[in-house]
Amino acid sequence: MAFKDPLLNAVSNLARRRGFIFPTSHHYGGVEGRYEYGPLGTLLKQNIAKEWWRATVTDKENGFAIDSSVVQHPQVWETSGHSKVFGDRWTRDLLTGEQFKLTKGEKVKHLQSDLVIKAPSKKEAQKWRNIIKQELAPNARTFTQGTDITMRVESVTDSHIILAGNDGPVHVVHHGYLAPGSRSPFLHEPRMQGGLSYCGDTSPEEMAEDFVKIVEDNSGASRATLKQLFTDKYKERNRPLRPELAQAAFQQLNFVCNSIDKRFPFSLAQIGKAFRNELSCGPFIYRLKEFEQMECYHFLETENSERHALDLSIDRLSWWRSLARKRSNFKSVELDKDDLAHYATNAVDIEYEFPWGSEEVESIANRTDYDIRAHGEAYDNTFHHHDGTRSFVPHCVESSAGLDRAVMAYLCDAYDQRNAASDTTRTVRPVLSLHKRIAPVKVAVFPIVHNKPELVQIARVLAKEFRAAGLYTMYSEVNSIGKRYVDHDEMGTPYCITIDSDTIEKGTVTVRSRNTMVQEPMLVTDVVGALVTFYSRDDLSAS
Incomplete structure (x- = not known):
């Protein structure tokens, strides 16, 4: 797994080396858009999911869990509109060759008198100018200064940019946006990406x-x-195969209401696999063909949906930031009408500043009564809630977060490098400063040496006590104690406990912090209780 961006490359290499994420079917060349989680990655993903469950179900008076099937009746996707209009428009910059989501670029309507295309180098600028003059916009006036290629814009219509030309105006077809980075208007015809994937018993x-x-x-x-x-x-x-989890909730709403006897508002939440026929996957595990979603559907009365969507977006941003080291890298972005899904009247994306740019990790959409009415019309029985005095069709505000994207965001957020002056092989070494609540390994326990049975015995017993207290604990006696500390810094383990001679003589262990590297003695009889208390505190401390 090699990527152009140094940070992304470092994170992906660490993820593979330390057992977080592996490419699917690696020995057979891999499978595009699919990855698998190793021991630490599985724990990290489960811990993020656990925090999400806390926020949406277990800590909520009116939150309930459901679990729906991956395969629904085909008519479900006809009724919901996913079989026709679901997905994102993607295109390719004809100058750089890079593919991107169309709406990530600058809007053409914001163009002023000059169109300035940005090349990465003077040599590339000259090359692009020749392509423009020979193929993309012959006769258009172009001026090159350094890495900039400038063209005079006379006007912009709904479909064309009118450029000043040597023999009169030159009409260039546009698709509403310029390429991000290069600001090129020369784009390939957009294609829908992220449509339905299929499964069945039909062989080739x-x-x-x-x-x-x-x-x-x-x-x-x-x-x-x-x-x-x-x-x-x-x-x-x-x-x-379902491209989203939500449709089952809309179909089963009547059954759920009857079973829990709950008045509105209330929410239903679920975590599960979804599948999309992505044309361009990556980077790394950001965009996949097979991925896991965390979705919560807030059902409420009609007049409250707009306000609830706004409040929910603030609440969800706070949740993402609560587990982050660099909180400002998470932000909320209100979507333009042109960017909304077919079922939404308004939406807010939670974005994270990944190494290659800001991308969505969760979307909060006001779906109103679109889905409930659509399914009701399909089988002639629209769900209505009766509260004794009136009847209404509830609205839904949905929050939909990518669990794989959460894993990637928090790996990027936690990745750091630390000076390693004592290490003769390299000047810096990586460390994962994961938040304590999502760190895969909570405690590591070592005997300082492996050839003293009395120290090994104490260490194994202590590790067992930590596990019995509910903290995932690793025991290790391989390599030097310094190497073991380095290993667990890369795994994101907040605390390491070392059993040494003082344990025999004074009854103390050495507690070493990942974040500060400070080593402090603590009574062996107190250490389990102290760390259980530390992990049970519901604060924002990452260590």
Whole structure:
């Protein structure tokens, strides 16, 4: 796993070396858009999910959990609109070759009198200017100064940028946005990405037989007709995998209300796998074909939905920041109308400043009664809540967070480098300053040497006591004590406990802090209680 950005490369290498994340089917060349979690990565993911459950269900009076099927009836996605309009528009910069989500660029309508394209070097600027003059906008007036290529804009229409030309105006087709970074208007025709993925019992051989039979049975049919016949046949034998978890909650709302006897407002939450047919995956585990979502659906009365969406976005931003080291790297961004999903009237994204730029980790969307009414109309039975005096169709405000994206965000947030003057092989070494509540390993216990049975015995017993107290604990006696400290700094372990000669003579252990590297003695009889108290404190301390 090699990436252009040094920080991203360092994080991904550490994640693999320390057993957080591995590429799927590595020995067979890997599978695009799919990764697997190792021992530490699984614990980190579970700890983040546990904190999310606390915030949405276990600490809430009106929060309830559900767990729905990955495969729903195909009509569900027709009714919800996902089979037609779900996904993001992606494009490619014709100058740089880079692919990106269309709405990440600067809006064309904000262009002033000059269009300035930014190249990474003078040599590249000259190369781009030649491409523009020969292929993309012949006859347009272009001026190069340093790394900037400047073109005069005469006007902007809904579909074209009108540039000043040598023999009159030059019309350049635009798609509403400029490429981020380069500010190039020369973009490939956008394509939808993130549509439905399918699963089924149809083998490649059976699909080929179906195709041959359709062609033989419809001799002379047009290409479009053959394509439609094969698509219909494929849909018969394959079911869509859910691109989101939410639709089950809307379908089962009546059953849930009857079972819990709860008045509005209340929320339903679930964590589970989702699948999307992404055309461009990455970087690393940010955008995947198979991923895990944390979704919470807040059902409430109609007139409260707009205010609730705003309050929820503030609450969710606070949650993300509560587990972060660099809190300001998380921010909320209100989406423009053009960027909204088909079911939302307004939405706010929680974004994290990743090494390559700011990207969404969670979205809070006001879905109003769109989904409930859509399913109700599909089977002619729209859900209405009756409170004794009136009847209404509840609205839904949804928060949808990516669990894999949370793992990546907190790995990037926690990654740091520490001076290692005593290490002759390198000047700096990595450390993961993970928040105590999500750190995979809470405590590491070592005997200072492995060849003294009395120290080994005490260390093993102490590690067992920590586990019995509910703290995930690792025991190690391999390598020098300094190397073990370095290993657990990379794993993100907040505290290491060393059993040494003072344990025998004075009844104390050495407690070493990951963040400060300070080593302090503590009575062996007190250390378990002290760390249990530390981890049970619901504060913002990361160590």
